[in-house]
Amino acid sequence: MKFYNVPIEDREEVGGYTLLRYRWRELPVEAGQFVMARAVGQPYSFDPFLARPLSFYDYDGEVASLLFEVRGNGTALLDNATESIEVSAPLGRGFRIDASGGRAALLGGGIGVAPLKVLGRRLDEIGVNHDVFLGFADAATARISTDFPGATVSTIDGSVGVPGTVLDAAMDLEGYAAVYACGPNPMLAAVKRAAGSGVCQLSVEERMGCGNGSCNGCVVPVRERGYVRSCVEGPVFEAEALAW
């Protein structure tokens, strides 16, 4: 896997998350695609050994941004990076945008908000109207929702917006021509159940070794096809294809 050393444009803390921007002009970016990212080992370091999959939060043709939550060692090191980080080219299949025109719903659970910013941008570009529903644990993490004007926000602790999960806020999903969602797997399963007969695409999260299809680590069960690699056939899947 090829990694590019990219200079950090800026880095900001937004509630519980880190928003990191870097200059990127090598290859185009689809909404829903991701990069394998890591801090720069100086000199080359093996600890941690693997890079981390992170979705594109936004991309304007010049500057790409990642929004991430510090969970363990890899994200902590990314969070500490000051000058540059190393990223792969854009990877995976993103959202296959339904341009037929009907209204779309975008649902994000927690850090699952990440791919929705650039998705909304694309929908705007092609003139698809859409509503955004974002669910968070608490007010701190919900702060990123200020970057989504007009979004309906929910929090588990009830401190901001609708008390409950994102599905308590997005009550009538069946009415949408397309539903796009990203978040923890249980949320995605619930979205799948709640969505109507229209388009429903889910961005799944599996541990990844390589990000380019080589290790077979990141599989999800797909109807009639067994396990498929989410890094090349996903991370965005049609809900009906997923065998869960």
Next chain:
Amino acid sequence: MKFYNVPIEDREEVGGYTLLRYRWRELPVEAGQFVMARAVGQPYSFDPFLARPLSFYDYDGEVASLLFEVRGNGTALLDNATESIEVSAPLGRGFRIDASGGRAALLGGGIGVAPLKVLGRRLDEIGVNHDVFLGFADAATARISTDFPGATVSTIDGSVGVPGTVLDAAMDLEGYAAVYACGPNPMLAAVKRAAGSGVCQLSVEERMGCGNGSCNGCVVPVRERGYVRSCVEGPVFEAEALAW
């Protein structure tokens, strides 16, 4: 082994070497002692796994300094450190200074100059007169000799001072009451041969795993006693004790 996180006071490049100062008040320092030093893993890193032995270059009771050459990964990371490094307490047996009063010769080969600064300081404190002889490869590394006023300098490439090794500069070692030397093992063996019947102490360099006597990695052969650990019984040995 306990490591202390110590803030870097300042860092300077002197010719081919790095001079790094850190605040130290925990425990006293003997001339010829060393620390195990490493860059701060953030979060804790295993790459490289071991810390590196470095001699005290100087210590004034407040600020300790290390002078080192970047050779591999460990010293490169130390060289890149900006805010703090991790060091052990002072380790090993340093020079057993002969206070009987005779004139002393201090010999350093290359980065073996490191322990001579603080040794000279101690000799000055107790009023022992001494001459300093420093041998380097070239003019770049020889630049550190400006920190040793009055020292006789030699360079292998002849660009500064006496052309040749430090022993070409320090011609008559037999005349000194005490000889203290640090440098590559072949140089130390030559010093041993050239020194007279007075005190002759050599600071040896062996790969170290622990620095506190636990791993038995750093041994040197000693007359009649087989291998002894240079991190606790050295790194400074009486020349006559060494079985080489």
Next chain:
Amino acid sequence: MVIRTGVELGVELCCIPLKTPLMPASGTLSREALGEADGVYGAMLPKTATPRPRNGNPTPRIAETPAGMVNSIGLQNPGIDQFLQDLGAFDRGMPLFVSVAGDTVEEFRALCERLAGEERVDAVELNLSCPNVEHGGLTFCAGPASVAEVVSACRAALPDKPLLVKLTNEGVVGNSRAAEEAGADALTIINTIPALTVDPHGRRVLVRGGLSGPAIKPVALRAVYEVCGTVDIPVIGCGGITRGTDVAEFMLAGATAVQVGSASFVREPREILDEFVEYLKDANLGAVDLIGGLRDFSRSDR
């Protein structure tokens, strides 16, 4: 494919000329990533194929460890039929090696028989690190007798192509000797090392599988060194190769070629080749000069 470096990179393995001594380790380079191989590798080696399609294990299949990773993919593959149908993608103008595994000696034999007639296949690698269902699930590497049995059967079924035998670290010296005597043309050393990761907070097994990556390099290097001191057939070194100097270290220890596995997840193989070329330039040597070229042989072990 032309590799121009001003340095002699070619080696010969079982009479097959390789433009470089590097090749992918089986199971670590997918069709989607083949672009990374061009101009870098001296041979191509796709993931192990089994007689029937295998779905593999449930996730999590990978976990990270200090300087390495543990995987338990479970040999997911589409089965030999589909594998051969798709093989065209792996034809990158370099020798093509195929890795196979079966549940029984007969399955191994039948796979070799099948490949014997495949013109596109230049050599076959037996992945013996999988459980032998006829022997209570011990792997085919469980001991010299087991290795000898499967290798002899495959040798008979594959008379005209080089037969490479890939072994695990455990018992590697005895197993290597057995493989050589049973007719192997070369050995690949080593496969992953059995390992376990535990999630201490969830108090669960995370992944029970095989350890790979830089962590195992010194173990693999030792295995290659000992085996090269024991057998006369060429050895392909594998395990933790991540930099150009790693390639050199394995060849110095006796390997004729090397395989790059986990490192290709975190670097471009081309960078490893570039570093190796730099190394050779500095040393003023060609790749073949390195093979078994340690200047000394070591003192006794601890």
Next chain:
Amino acid sequence: MVIRTGVELGVELCCIPLKTPLMPASGTLSREALGEADGVYGAMLPKTATPRPRNGNPTPRIAETPAGMVNSIGLQNPGIDQFLQDLGAFDRGMPLFVSVAGDTVEEFRALCERLAGEERVDAVELNLSCPNVEHGGLTFCAGPASVAEVVSACRAALPDKPLLVKLTNEGVVGNSRAAEEAGADALTIINTIPALTVDPHGRRVLVRGGLSGPAIKPVALRAVYEVCGTVDIPVIGCGGITRGTDVAEFMLAGATAVQVGSASFVREPREILDEFVEYLKDANLGAVDLIGGLRDFSRSDR
């Protein structure tokens, strides 16, 4: 020594109560560094003693590897006589275990006989990872028969003290069973893994010895897990333990206690204990609750 943490840290090993489940791995804590043990370790375990003094191997004896190190000390030690004379330094108010190794079964037996009468010694650990000069230099761990022979002899010579048997990774399950049947009271798993480091520029062997440190943790954890599923005697986990969660992982996999080796070169053992205490506090568990406490047992291996 009083360890007050508000957390139940004590475990019992072969009827010996240990205040904490941590102890040093043999050969990694010297007399000069004993201060680090106080209030941290539950037992003391000095470097292996042999019948006669041993000078050990020439340098370099250690080399660094990714997340680990390779050592080839060669069991340098002053011999059992001097060792026992100096043993007082290791009396730190905690149970004292003594590690021994011989070149022959008879030497092992004689060492045990000698220690049988030593009141200060609470248990004996046999270091079986050393070459058996009567068997062409294969180690005493070379197989179950070899393990059974030396353990039976030692058992007979040491009827009244716990007998711990320390094994290498290779063949560990079969060897563990053999040790148990031959009368071992507990097993220490694992010793270093045979490894090699090469200096690519000097084109020389750097160190041929044993790999230790975080790199081997997943291998050691797997060994402990498999052995605990096989034998009924307690297991002491060893290999790469560097943080508090590592202690927990080994105990969850079935270990009753653990040994800290290479990590003590790069950290204070006290930090590991502190992290372990934090872990137990968060989990609201005592140390003994962890032993074999994985919630699941894993799916089949790859």
